[in-house]
Amino acid sequence: MSKYTFNLPDIGEGIAEAEIVKWHIKIGDVVAEDDQLADVMTDKATVEMEAPVSGTIVALAGEEGDIVAIGSMLVEIEVEGEVDADKLEDLEASDVGASVSEEPEPVARNVDQDIDKKEINSSPTPPSDKIEADEAAEAADSPAPKNDGQKVLATPAVRKRAADLGVDLGQVKAQGEHIRHSDLDAYLNYGSGQGYRPAGSVQKRDDEVIKVIGMRRRIAQNMAESKRNIPHFSYVDEIDMTELEDMRADLNANRGDRPKLTMLPLMIVAICKSLPEFPMLNATYDDEAGVVTRHGAVHLGMATQTGQGLMVPVLRDAQDMNVWQLASEIARLANAAREGTATAKELTGSTLTLTSLGPLGGIATTPVINRPEVAIIGPNKIVERPMIIDGEIHARKLMNLSISCDHRVVDGYDAASYVQALKHLLETPVLLFAD
Structure with missing residues (x-):
């Protein structure tokens, strides 16, 4: 051996x-x-x-x-x-x-x-309140005492509370000469009175201690580093998505055997088309070297929720793909991330990140930058709301678009200008397919 x-x-x-x-x-x-x-x-x-x-x-x-x-x-x-x-x-x-x-x-x-x-050596003396709780539990496990015509001793406050809860005080065991609130609490928590609870109350659950390891710890470290090192600022604007939604419906109705389009592939095309005029947003910042790299290609990170936590698979060279190719690659990468089969190359090297909660998108978000990138874009939920156009009220499909930027690299004016350029493309969707 x-x-x-x-x-x-x-x-x-x-x-x-x-x-x-x-x-x-x-x-x-x-x-x-x-x-x-x-x-x-x-x-x-x-x-x-x-x-x-x-x-x-x-x-x-x-x-x-x-x-x-x-x-x-x-x-x-x-x-x-x-x-x-x-x-x-x-x-x-x-x-x-x-x-x-x-x-x-x-x-x-x-x-x-x-x-x-x-397990052998850890036998601390339980605190007194734990002993009292255990004793109350043991007392509640035994048959409840019956009121044999004897007068129940309790203060008016305890009686009123028991009446509000629908509890018969004759079933509550007193630890002293008269029933106190603590006796009533013990009956409610440990005895047959678990069914008697105020309207809308929820049964208390035990505390649960969960060790932060693996992907959850990695996410925690990355997010903490990002917020600690990057001076974030966020900008939000409203975009009329009505025309783009109509175009998406027409494309899906005539897609043949191609994948069904969500809003994301169309938005990615708009992001890639608008970035060349704003290279400071498609960039990474090396803190230690004090160097900003403005990337020519768009390697777009797609924030994806998985069973292990948030992962960011990367759409490489997104600027070279059409909407159908983007739809297929988004689905492939999302499945790989959720199944745990994504490679290290597919999870690294992004130059800009897009994060979307889909139908849970809410009114506005302030996403955390995926360091060492300098910007992250967050589309929110599309909601049909009234909008005044030429003095008349129309029902339009509106969406708030959020962007968070690294203020060391991106100025507020640049971020607002980029969102306006992106807004113009999304509100005039025919431009997405123009050379």
Whole structure:
């Protein structure tokens, strides 16, 4: 028997560490070669780690959410006999970073044993209010006392409250000589009185502690960095989308076997057509170098809600696509993000981001910039409202368009001017298809 230490390999992204997002094994499990061990996250990509040898798991590097340095132990596997030397050389040559050792290294932690110790040693004395609550619960579990004609002792305030709640005080057990509000509370919370609640009240739920790990932690870090480092300002304007909505309906009615168009592909065409006159918006800012890069191509990030949280797949060279190609690529990237199959390249390199909540869009948004970009555009919900045109009231489909910009790079006048140019294209949709 020998122990095989599988170190976290260099995944080839120039990273120094990775986060353990999910363990697929635990100490004591028997694994075969190529079985899945863990999912680790680097930047916005999740990588699956597989067992290089067969054996029994004897140690893990940590818990889900822990950070592991490249080259340090991820798991330790007990194997039958000695590990094949030729196999070890092949693994080392392929940057797997594994090593064989007779004893586990000190950094290894037996997670199951740690948990057992915590459960055995953690027996604090419960606070007095916890004891009272437990006693009230135990008292409520027993049959409620019956009022055998004896007078119930309670203050007028308690009686009025019980009457308002529809509670028979004869069913409430007093902890002292007379019924108090705390006795009534115990009956309502723990006894058969759970059905007696004021109109509109909701049953209290226990607190839930959730560890912030994986994609949720990455989002939290990115958003905090963006708000901490970028002086945001937002600008909102109203756009008449009536003509564009009519054009979209006509295009969908004659689309044949092409994908159905949402508003986003048409909006992206308008964004790409209006950007050349405002290059400072299709840019990224390197804080450390003090350099702004104005990009010639539009690599548009599409903020997408997934089960893991917000992800931003990238429409590369969006300026070269027509509305049908954009519709297909939007659907493909959104599905890849939600299914967790998007590649690192598909999740990085955006130069401008578009974020839309669709029918939940609300009146206006102030989106957070996707650093190191300098702007983010947020279309809001389209609502039919009255609008005065030439002195007459007309029903029009109106939408507020939001933009947030980095004030270090973009001036308010530039942002407003860009939105006006974008508004002109959206309100005159025939221009979207003109050269």
